[in-house]
Amino acid sequence: LSYDEVEIIQKSWSEIQSKAHDTAEKIFYTFLEKFPQNQQNFVAFKNTPLLMLKGTPGFRAHASRIFNVFSNVIDALDKDPDMKGIKNIVAEVGRSHAKRQIKKRSYVELRIVILESIAEMCKLDDDGIVAWSKLLDIIYHILFECIDGRDQQF
Ligand code: HEM
Structure with missing residues (x-):
């Protein structure tokens, strides 16, 4: 990720931070829908119908856990040059x-x-989409290494 890309990601993330719990729930709900x-x-x-889960504390808490992982990774982007911390969080x-x-x-x-x-939500332009895709590539590379059992180096 370039310096500019880190800036784009951190800026868009800060826009949705103020309504973090709602955003997290919306993403998690849409995923299951x-x-x-x-x-x-x-x-x-x-076994609970999805519609009934909306707004319940357990459901919202789980959605927020995913969101928190992203917050921690995005926060570390400009402070973790060798990405060791980020790899640990994701692994x-x-x-x-x-x-x-x-x-x-x-x-x-x-x-x-x-x-x-x-x-x-953030009305990303093409550069924004590229930056976010690269971030997701990084995170997913680590997640998939764990599935493949190749995460020993972390
Ligand atoms: C639990 C994050 C994707 C299913 C958790 C927890 C975190 C988390 C932080 C709680 C701590 C833990 O048990 O590890 C994430 C992140 C994801 C992701 C950052 C993607 C980037 C998924 C996906 C599924 C999933 C795709 C599949 C449906 C679960 C389940 C639990 C869990 C079943 C346990 C829930 C519970 O027992 O309350 N996730 N998750 N997660 N996640 Fe994910």
Whole structure:
């Protein structure tokens, strides 16, 4: 990521920080609405109709956990030149999810929703979309290495 790209990402993220919990819930809700089979991974609410989950504390808390990981990574972008800290943050998620048998397909589906939602909310231009795609490439590379069992170096 170039200096300019880090700036674009941090600026767009700060725009949605003020309504972090709502944004997180919206992204998580859209993910499960568009790709419903993923709800089966959530033991706590796999059998609850999605519409009933909206606004409940457990659902919102989980959505916010994903959001927090992104916040921590984005915050570190201009402070972590060798990306060691970022790799650790993401690999921790990757390992816990690999144990839960979360598939690459689920991640790819979530990625689509994250990028679409942020592009819309922050009115990203082409450069913004490229910067965000690169960030997601970095994060997903680490997550997928954990699934493939190649995360020993982290
Ligand atoms: C739990 C983050 C993608 C399913 C968690 C937790 C975090 C997190 C921080 C709680 C801590 C932990 O157990 O590790 C993320 C991030 C993602 C992501 C940053 C993508 C970039 C996914 C996907 C699925 C998924 C695609 C598949 C449906 C789960 C489940 C739990 C969980 C089932 C446990 C929930 C519970 O027991 O309350 N996630 N997650 N996650 N995540 Fe993810």
